[in-house]
Amino acid sequence: MAIACCSPSVRAACRPTRSGRSGRRSAAVQAVAAAPAAGAAGAKAGEQVRVAVLGASGYTGEEVVRLLALHPSFKVTALTGDRQAGKEFSEVFPHLVTATDVPTLCKIEDLDFGGVDAVFCCLPHATTQEVVAGLPSHIKVVDLSADFRLRDVNTYAEWYGGEHKAPELQKEVVYGLTELHREAIKKARVVANPGCYPTSVQLPLVPLLEAGLITAEDIIIDAKSGVSGAGRSAKQNLLYSEVAEGINAYGVTKHRHMPEIEQGLSDAAGAPVRVSFTPHLMPMTRGMESACYVKMASGVTAADLRQKLVERYADEKFVHVLALGAVPQTHHVRGSNYNLINVFEDRIPGRAIVLSVIDNLVKGASGQAIQNMNLLWGLPEETALLQQALFP
Numbered sequence: 001m002a003i004a005c006c007s008p009s010v011r012a013a014c015r016p017t018r019s020g021r022s023g024r025r026s027a028a029v030q031a032v033a034a035a036p037a038a039g040a041a042g043a044k045a046g047e048q049v050r051v052a053v054l055g056a057s058g059y060t061g062e063e064v065v066r067l068l069a070l071h072p073s074f075k076v077t078a079l080t081g082d083r084q085a086g087k088e089f090s091e092v093f094p095h096l097v098t099a100t101d102v103p104t105l106c107k108i109e110d111l112d113f114g115g116v117d118a119v120f121c122c123l124p125h126a127t128t129q130e131v132v133a134g135l136p137s138h139i140k141v142v143d144l145s146a147d148f149r150l151r152d153v154n155t156y157a158e159w160y161g162g163e164h165k166a167p168e169l170q171k172e173v174v175y176g177l178t179e180l181h182r183e184a185i186k187k188a189r190v191v192a193n194p195g196c197y198p199t200s201v202q203l204p205l206v207p208l209l210e211a212g213l214i215t216a217e218d219i220i221i222d223a224k225s226g227v228s229g230a231g232r233s234a235k236q237n238l239l240y241s242e243v244a245e246g247i248n249a250y251g252v253t254k255h256r257h258m259p260e261i262e263q264g265l266s267d268a269a270g271a272p273v274r275v276s277f278t279p280h281l282m283p284m285t286r287g288m289e290s291a292c293y294v295k296m297a298s299g300v301t302a303a304d305l306r307q308k309l310v311e312r313y314a315d316e317k318f319v320h321v322l323a324l325g326a327v328p329q330t331h332h333v334r335g336s337n338y339n340l341i342n343v344f345e346d347r348i349p350g351r352a353i354v355l356s357v358i359d360n361l362v363k364g365a366s367g368q369a370i371q372n373m374n375l376l377w378g379l380p381e382e383t384a385l386l387q388q389a390l391f392p
């Protein structure tokens with residue numbers, strides 16, 4: 001995608017705003033109207049999908065724009081913010097030096113969705129259901145929030161503390177853990193992008209449960225996340241003085257990713273699965289590790305688990321089982337869309353330890369969202385996503 005293009009069309013999707021700074025309409029509007037829009041069924045050669053990023057002033061929104069800089073078919077034509085609305089994107093994110101000519105951040109209500117084909121919705125959970133339900137039906141959506149991930153709206157209400165505001169739309173939304181739900185995603189219009197912890201846990205454990213190699217009982221997940229997982233807004237528990245040089249467990253016994261993890265693992269096991277899950281905030285910016293302690297079925301060894309995962313992901317671009325004995329580290333996936341896994345025999349007979357790492361902002365959020373959006377438009381799912389990790 002030519003983010004650095006000088007075409008005024010990139011500003012065109014915002015209507016004039018009350019602030020006056022964002023949404024310059026004028027000749028730009030005609031430019032967008034005249035630009036070849038992507039076809040309904042998928043992106044065709046020479047056509048560009050016009051993309052709006054809602055919540056572009058946050059971490060995952062920024063990461064979508066950063067990654068789309070290398071996308072040949074998706075063109076960012078609208079960006080929204082809330083407190084940052086009215087500002088130039090380059091003012092909010094000066095590091096994106098080639099993104100100086102993307103649109104000014106505007107408010108969602110000032111956006112003209114007539115000029116938009118696709119939406120990455122990077123808003124906080126509980127703000128998203130009404131926004132997505134209100135979008136014109138020609139728009140394909142990947143929602144990065146948790147608002148559409150739980151099939152049962154009562155479970156949503158229980159864990160997110162509020163009634164679901166779009167129960168009808170919920171019925172048609174596809175849960176988008178790409179490697180596990182690819183065929184359904186291809187046919188979807190709205191995809192619920194998984195949470196970062198659920199991505200890191202389900203990728204290794206779902207194939208093992210499906211094959212009956214591990215038991216549905218007694219799954220313990222000890223997970224760690226970088227601080228960017230909590231987003232960009234200021235919170236006391238995210239102050240440097242409270243995060244640096246320490247490790248903080250949080251959401252103990254009640255983290256809202258538990259029902260999402262259990263939904264996916266129960267589907268895989270064909271029976272209800274309950275997990276012990278404790279996330280920890282780590283003194284690092286990005287990265288996530290989930291150490292999963294599992295009980296193996298009778299006669300199964302850790303080598304069997306590892307072999308199953310090697311076979312299951314042999315043709316996958318982004319999920320890799322490391323060489324025997326190699327320990328996946330968050331540094332191995334930093335800035336990349338990869339998930340690295342390995343399996344170890346536990347000292348306790350009959351048990352195994354499954355380690356899984358991702359970058360919470362890429363495979364755990366924006367990278368997987370682009371993977372899904374590529375599928376929605378019939379594009380190779382790895383488009384713009386094959387960057388290797390930054391190491392160290």
Ligand SMILES: NC(=O)C1=CN([C@@H]2O[C@H](COP(=O)(O)OP(=O)(O)OC[C@H]3O[C@@H](n4cnc5c(N)ncnc54)[C@H](OP(=O)(O)O)[C@@H]3O)[C@@H](O)[C@H]2O)C=CC1
Pocket residue numbers: 054055056057058059060061080081082083084085108122123124125127144145146194195196228229230231232233360361364365
């Ligand atoms: N961070 C991560 O690792 C992951 C995050 N997610 C999910 O992705 C979504 C975005 O997360 P993240 O980018 O980290 O969050 P941030 O807090 O960094 O960004 C939130 C964005 O939403 C905007 N916003 C906030 N409130 C409103 C509102 N009421 N109306 C309109 N816009 C609003 C903000 O605008 P402004 O800043 O201008 O006020 C900002 O652009 C969340 O649902 C999160 O749970 C999913 C997986 C991983």
Ligand SMILES: CC(=O)N[C@@H](CCC(=O)OP(=O)(O)O)C(=O)O
Pocket residue numbers: 144145146194195196197225226227228229230231279281364
């Ligand atoms: C460190 C940190 O605070 N992480 C977030 C998870 C971010 C994420 O993936 O999940 P959602 O999309 O469901 O917000 C949390 O624990 O709530």
